Amino acid sequence: MHAAQLRSQVKRLIVAELNLKGRDPETIEDDAPLFGEGLRLDSLDALQLAVAVEEQLGVRLPDGDEARSVFRSVRAIADYVERARRA
Amino acid sequence: MSAGVRVTGLGLVTPLAVGVEATWTRLVRGDRAIRPVTLFDVAGQRVKLAGQVDCARLPGAGVEVATGWSRTGAMAVAAAREAMSMAGLDASRVRVGLVVGGTTGGMFETEQLLARLHAEPEARQALVEMLSHPLTATADRLQEQLGPFSRVRTLASACSSGANAIVVGAGWLLAGEVDAVVVGGSDGLCRLTLTGFNALAALDPEPCRPFDRRRRGASLGEGAGFLVLERADGARARGSQPVAELAGWALGSEAHHITNPAPDGAVVAALIARAVARAGLTPADIDYVNAHGTGTLLNDSAEAAALGLALGNEARRIPVSSSKGQIGHTLGAAGAIEAVITALVVARGTLVPTAGLDEPDPALPLVHVPHVGREVGRVRAALSNAFGFGGMDTVLVLTEPQPSRERGAAVSRPASPLPVITGVSVFGCCGLLGAEECAELPTRKIALDALTEPDSHLDPARARRLDRPARLGAVAVQRALAESGAPAAGAGLVLGSAFGNVDGSASFMHRVFDKGPRLASPAEFPNLVPSSPVGHVSIYLGLRGPAFATADFDQSGESAFVQAAQLVAAGEGDCVVAGALEPKSGIVERVLSVLFGHGASQGAAARTDLAVAIVLEGAAAARRRGARALARVGQAIEWRGDDGPALASLRKPRSPGSELVLARADDSVRVLVERTPWREQARVACAPGLGESDGLGAVAIAVAAARIDAGLTGEVLVVGLAPGRGYAIVLEAP
Numbered sequence: 001m002h003a004a005q006l007r008s009q010v011k012r013l014i015v016a017e018l019n020l021k022g023r024d025p026e027t028i029e030d031d032a033p034l035f036g037e038g039l040r041l042d043s044l045d046a047l048q049l050a051v052a053v054e055e056q057l058g059v060r061l062p063d064g065d066e067a068r069s070v071f072r073s074v075r076a077i078a079d080y081v082e083r084a085r086r087a
Numbered sequence: 088m089s090a091g092v093r094v095t096g097l098g099l100v101t102p103l104a105v106g107v108e109a110t111w112t113r114l115v116r117g118d119r120a121i122r123p124v125t126l127f128d129v130a131g132q133r134v135k136l137a138g139q140v141d142c143a144r145l146p147g148a149g150v151e152v153a154t155g156w157s158r159t160g161a162m163a164v165a166a167a168r169e170a171m172s173m174a175g176l177d178a179s180r181v182r183v184g185l186v187v188g189g190t191t192g193g194m195f196e197t198e199q200l201l202a203r204l205h206a207e208p209e210a211r212q213a214l215v216e217m218l219s220h221p222l223t224a225t226a227d228r229l230q231e232q233l234g235p236f237s238r239v240r241t242l243a244s245a246c247s248s249g250a251n252a253i254v255v256g257a258g259w260l261l262a263g264e265v266d267a268v269v270v271g272g273s274d275g276l277c278r279l280t281l282t283g284f285n286a287l288a289a290l291d292p293e294p295c296r297p298f299d300r301r302r303r304g305a306s307l308g309e310g311a312g313f314l315v316l317e318r319a320d321g322a323r324a325r326g327s328q329p330v331a332e333l334a335g336w337a338l339g340s341e342a343h344h345i346t347n348p349a350p351d352g353a354v355v356a357a358l359i360a361r362a363v364a365r366a367g368l369t370p371a372d373i374d375y376v377n378a379h380g381t382g383t384l385l386n387d388s389a390e391a392a393a394l395g396l397a398l399g400n401e402a403r404r405i406p407v408s409s410s411k412g413q414i415g416h417t418l419g420a421a422g423a424i425e426a427v428i429t430a431l432v433v434a435r436g437t438l439v440p441t442a443g444l445d446e447p448d449p450a451l452p453l454v455h456v457p458h459v460g461r462e463v464g465r466v467r468a469a470l471s472n473a474f475g476f477g478g479m480d481t482v483l484v485l486t487e488p489q490p491s492r493e494r495g496a497a498v499s500r501p502a503s504p505l506p507v508i509t510g511v512s513v514f515g516c517c518g519l520l521g522a523e524e525c526a527e528l529p530t531r532k533i534a535l536d537a538l539t540e541p542d543s544h545l546d547p548a549r550a551r552r553l554d555r556p557a558r559l560g561a562v563a564v565q566r567a568l569a570e571s572g573a574p575a576a577g578a579g580l581v582l583g584s585a586f587g588n589v590d591g592s593a594s595f596m597h598r599v600f601d602k603g604p605r606l607a608s609p610a611e612f613p614n615l616v617p618s619s620p621v622g623h624v625s626i627y628l629g630l631r632g633p634a635f636a637t638a639d640f641d642q643s644g645e646s647a648f649v650q651a652a653q654l655v656a657a658g659e660g661d662c663v664v665a666g667a668l669e670p671k672s673g674i675v676e677r678v679l680s681v682l683f684g685h686g687a688s689q690g691a692a693a694r695t696d697l698a699v700a701i702v703l704e705g706a707a708a709a710r711r712r713g714a715r716a717l718a719r720v721g722q723a724i725e726w727r728g729d730d731g732p733a734l735a736s737l738r739k740p741r742s743p744g745s746e747l748v749l750a751r752a753d754d755s756v757r758v759l760v761e762r763t764p765w766r767e768q769a770r771v772a773c774a775p776g777l778g779e780s781d782g783l784g785a786v787a788i789a790v791a792a793a794r795i796d797a798g799l800t801g802e803v804l805v806v807g808l809a810p811g812r813g814y815a816i817v818l819e820a821p
Contacts, residue, residue, distance in 0.1 A: 017610075019551040021542075044346055044552075047288060047609035055606050063288065 007078045009057070014074070017052040018045050030075040046071050053077065059084040089334035089367050089489050092257045095327040096174030096315030097427045098166035098271070101414045102138030102308050105145055106169060111431055114439045115460030119413050121294035121306045126195070127278050131603040134290035137276055138308030138415030157193030157220050158309070160228035162420075163273035166311035167229055174315035174327050176267055178234050181321070184265035185229055185236035186256040188248030188272035190419035190616050193220020194592065195277040201593055205600045214681045217674055221586050222617055222638045225273055235728045237265060239812070240650065243419065243587075243617040244635035245475030246379075247338070248272050249312060250422025250483055251635050254336050255650065256316055258657045266321045271313030271423035279596060280418065281307060282604045283612030287346060295382035295416075296443035297409035298391075298451055305381040308415020312424030319489075329488040331430040334468065335366030338659065340579075340625045340634045341478025345552060345613045347385055348474060352393030354631065358482045359397035359470065366484040368468055370401035373484075375438055375469040377429040380409020381416050382443075390472065391451035406463075408456040412442035422473030422481060429471040429485050437462045476613050477622015479634050506655040507709050507716035507821055510571030510702035511789035514563040515539050516695045517777060521570050522717055525793035528786065529748075533776035539696040549627060554614040556588060556670040557623035559698040564624050564664050567700035571662075572714055578702075579632025579663035580621050581651040583643030585781035587617035587636070589674050620668055632660040641750075643667055644699060644785025645807035645814035649723045651703050661708035666700040667782035695778055699785035701792065716821035717796035718803075724815040730759070737804075737815055739764040745802035748773050748791040750783035756808050765804050784814070791818045 011025035014034075018041065032038040035046065049071070050061040059081045061070055070080045099106065102120035103113040113120075120138045129135040142158050145165045156164075176183065197220050203213040223241045230236055238259065244251050249272025256268035284290050284307060295306035322329055337358040343349040363370060378390055395402050410428055417424055432438055437460050444457040468486040513520045513528065516537040520528070541558035542550070544565065553561060560582060568575055592615045599607050613619055618636040625634045633654055639646040644667030651665035671694055709716055726733035746769040749756055760766055771794075773787035780786075784807040791803035795818055807814040 021547040021551065042344070042347070044287070044344075044610060044613075047286065051286070051606055051608060055602070 003078065003082065006082060007074050010074050010077050013052050013056060014049065017048055028074055031073050034071060034073060053081065057081050089332060089486065090257065090261065090365065091319050091489065092260055092333040093317045093319055093322040093329040093488060094314055094331045094333055094430050094485070095317050095322055095329055096170035096176060097330060097430060098169030098173070098313040099424060099427050100140055100145065100162040100166045101310040101424060102140055103414055105165060107427070114410065114413060114428065115437055117440050117442050117459040119294055119442045121415050124276070124281065126276055129281065131605055132281060133285045134292050136294060136306055137281060138306065139276060140309050156228060157196045157224060158275035159189065159192055159273045160225050162275065162311035163187065163225045163229055164232045166271060166273065167233055167269050167313040170313040170315050171233060171269060176315050178236055181266040182237045184238045184256060184259045184268040185226060186240045186242065186252040186268060186270045187226045187229065188242055188252035188419050188423065189222055189225055189274050190243055190245055190248060191274055191277055191280060192222040193224055194279050195275050196220050198278050198596060201596045202600060205597055211681060214678055217678050218586060218589070223640065230727065236269070237727060238725050239727050240646065241638045242635045243638070244479040245477060245616045245618050246416065246418050247422050247473040247475035247479050247481040248419040249424065250426060250471065250473035250481035251338060252423060253314065253333065253426055253483060254338055254481060257333055257336065258653055260316055260318050262653065262657065267315060267317045269313055269315055271311065272420040273311035274309060274417055274419035276307060276309040278599070279592060279615065282599050282607045283615070285604060286607040286609040286612055289383055291382055294443055295412055297378070297380035297382040297412055297441050298387050298448055298453060298455060299444050300446045300448040302382045302384065302387060304383050305411065306415040308417040310414060310417045310420050310424055312420055312427045314423065314427060314430070331433045332486045332488050333483065334368070334486040335362045335484035336482065337361035337365065338481040338633045340631050341480060342626050342629045342631050343478045345477055345622055345626065348389040348478065350385065350389050352389045352396060355390065355393035355474065355480050356396035358480055359393060362482040362484045366468065366486065368484065370398040372468050373398065373401065373405055373470060374466045375432055376405055376407040377425050377432065377469060377471045378407050378409045379472040379474045380411055380441065382411060386474070388451060391453050395452060402452065403454065405454060406438055406456050407453045408439055408441040410439060412444065425473065426471045426483055426485065429469045433466045433469050433485050433487055436465045475618065476616055477618060477625065479618065479622060504656060505706055505719055506652050506703045507706050507719045508701055508792040508818070509573060509704050509709055509714045509716050510567040511717065511792050512563045512566035512570065512700045513786055513789055514559060514566070515697040515777065519544065519562060519566055521566060522793040522796050525789050526797035526799060528774040528790050529771050531776055535695055535778050552610070553623045553627060554591065556668055557620040559670060559696055560620045560666070560668045561624045561627045563666060563698035563700040565628055567664060567702050568628065571702040573662045573702055573704055575628050576631050577661055578630045579654060579660040580625055580630050580634045581637060581647045581654070581663060581665050582621050583637045583639065583647035583667045583785065584617060585638065585640050585643050585669060586672065586675060587638065588615050588619065590672050591615050593674055632663060640809060641781040642784050642807040642809060642814055644782050644788070645816065648701060648785060648788050648816065649725050649814055652720050652723045655703050655705050662702065662704045664700050664702050666698065667785035669697045669780050669782035671696045694780055697777070697780045697782040699782055699789055701785065701789055718792040718818040719821045721802070721817035721819040722815070725813070727812050730813060733815065734763055737763055738817060740768050741802050744800050746771055746800045747804050747806065748787045748794065750787045750807060753808070756806050759806065759808055788816060795820050
């Protein structure tokens with residue numbers, strides 16, 4: 001899958017899973033921070049997102065400290081999924 | 088001055104042992120009971136450990152299993168029986184109340200039915216039994232085994248349920264409604280909670296290590312804890328020996344987050360300060376804290392912050408421990424089990440330890456009791472903390488029994504008699520109604536198939552975590568508060584619900600059966616506790632007062648209303664919103680249609696989404712802010728078993744225009760009213776157009792207040808009645 005397509009898929013997944021009603025997925029920037037600032041997601045969202053990525057994209061995201069860097073942005077999640085699929 | 092409530096009986100069932108003495112010995116020794124779960128299949132669970140109770144060792148276990156008790160019910164009966172036997176309390180001799188806290192009730196048994204229905208969706212017997220273990224089943228079991236209790240309450244505030252049961256019971260005692268109360272909590276392990284806490288990544292892969300720098304989460308447990316409480320005058324009259332005194336308490340809400348505690352601990356600190364002050368003490372008098380201490384990173388640091396804020400320099404002296412490293416987190420029972428443990432610490436002058444605390448976290452400036460108990464000779468006063476999902480926090484203060492005062496600790500005058508109603512709202516297929524429209528509900532034409540659409544009334548960004556039941560509740564409570572003008576920040580919230588989120592629990596478990604525990608939804612799990620909508624609404628609207636859910640089948644709304652009025656009268660809050668929340672439930676519909684032997688389409692009357700909110704305020708507080716009251720509470724009576732004494736106390740109608748507003752046309756209500764001075768009064772059905780709902784009792788109260796406000800009548804009696812129990816509420820012009 002094309003990297004941009006995968007990022008779009010991650011964005012749609014964020015909007016649907018975290019119930020960000022009315023938010024156009026394409027307005028989420030690839031590199032915008034997801035937690036703390038930006039979308040202001042929190043730890044409960046991260047857990048929900050990890051389950052959704054595992055279920056819908058078939059990639060198990062890491063727990064703990066490694067998760068922090070993966071959840072940095074849409075691009076970081078998509079890159080991780082891409083790498084995991086190739087491995 | 089101390090509240091003066093005597094603790095005269097204690098009972099425990101914990102993963103360490105059955106019974107107070109056996110549990111205490113193992114607690115002090117530092118034994119731990121957190122092991123691999125054997126109760127059910129844990130394949131696919133990240134963490135497979137918990138503290139499990141061997142129910143086969145409960146007294147009378149054979150009978151219980153044979154007659155279909157839930158494990159939660161069996162543990163409750165064992166613990167409550169022990170407490171009553173220690174107090175020498177016989178419920179047939181004095182007026183005894185029962186208050187039970189819990190979160191999952193018979194979920195373990197319900198899961199087995201769900202598993203059958205998952206494999207065979209039309210399994211008739213499984214469907215018939217689906218609603219046979221509601222939260223109230225524990226109280227019913229206790230009533231049957233240990234009653235007659237003259238009044239009964241089932242409540243839920245997640246992991247503070249057990250502590251709030253104690254607070255509610257103490258309120259009944261001080262108001263003189265009962266002579267003694269049996270109060271506590273019981274919660275059995277189940278797949279749903281293990282899966283859910285795993286989904287939240289909230290469980291430690293090792294047995295939990297509260298306050299340790301390596302701590303990685305909680306361990307679950309199960310069990311029951313019960314106490315007998317009496318006023319000093321009553322305890323003296325019965326010659327019972329107090330073990331300890333419940334000297335103070337405070338409860339409130341953080342309005343912060345559905346699963347995470349507020350990191351600054353400010354709300355908890357304020358509650359600790361209030362509870363200590365209410366006991367007539369200062370931090371210098373406190374010798375021990377039994378912490379909530381779950382072992383999660385967030386809880387333990389927030390709790391340490393709260394203790395530091397509230398106790399100041401004394402925090403460097405006062406030992407703190409958590410029993411959860413030994414018994415695990417027993418959820419709805421924890422507040423009660425740990426209050427029992429705290430009472431024992433005070434009674435015996437020995438501190439219980441924090442097991443697993445090898446390396447105290449240097450970031451938490453606390454005085455610990457690691458590994459084994461420590462005899463200190465005397466513990467004058469101690470705190471027991473309990474915090475629940477949604478930020479519903481409760482702090483108890485237990486002290487040595489205070490010397491008897493001649494007049495102290497008898498029935499106390501209510502802090503704020505006769506609460507007034509300053510706002511009402513009904514939300515459902517009838518639309519979103521305020522007082523003016525509620526007055527016309529008895530004659531209003533309603534399209535039962537009209538959509539109930541909460542989202543247009545809510546801010547989508549802030550409401551994104553709210554599930555449908557919480558959204559319905561938020562809309563009704565928001566409207567009632569807006570009409571009332573009462574400051575939201577000071578308000579408490581008590582919502583009644585007959586079956587809680589049974590559909591949510593079923594869909595969560597079906598997903599687990601389909602996809603395995605790893606793919607369980609972390610965001611859905613916190614919505615499955617019966618108190619979840621209360622938590623969500625308090626967070627959404629910023630309500631910081633006392634908050635919990637009550638359950639009493641189709642009178643859950645009445646129970647919530649009466650409970651909220653009691654909280655206001657007892658001075659627990661200037662303003663408490665009461666209500667009912669009965670979302671349309673596919674499971675309730677199916678079960679009822681099977682039970683009544685009809686096809687689902689024409690079975691029991693069609694049910695629709697319904698949320699009701701009624702704002703109760705202390706009369707003085709309402710006057711101070713210049714609020715206009717719709718009505719005033721003249722009387723609020725509830726009973727179990729014999730209705731004679733309750734009906735004898737029901738006042739006479741004050742004018743020929745006084746009327747009855749009834750939830751539904753019901754022969755048993757008609758028969759009951761014939762036995763009262765209200766037999767000649769006009770009767771109004773509250774909302775015939777609304778169809779059937781377990782929340783109609785709350786609608787009747789809202790309609791009653793609205794009719795008084797509209798000048799249609801000056802006084803209304805609302806009666807909620809079911810076999811063996813009932814509520815009678817009189818509202819009058821303010």
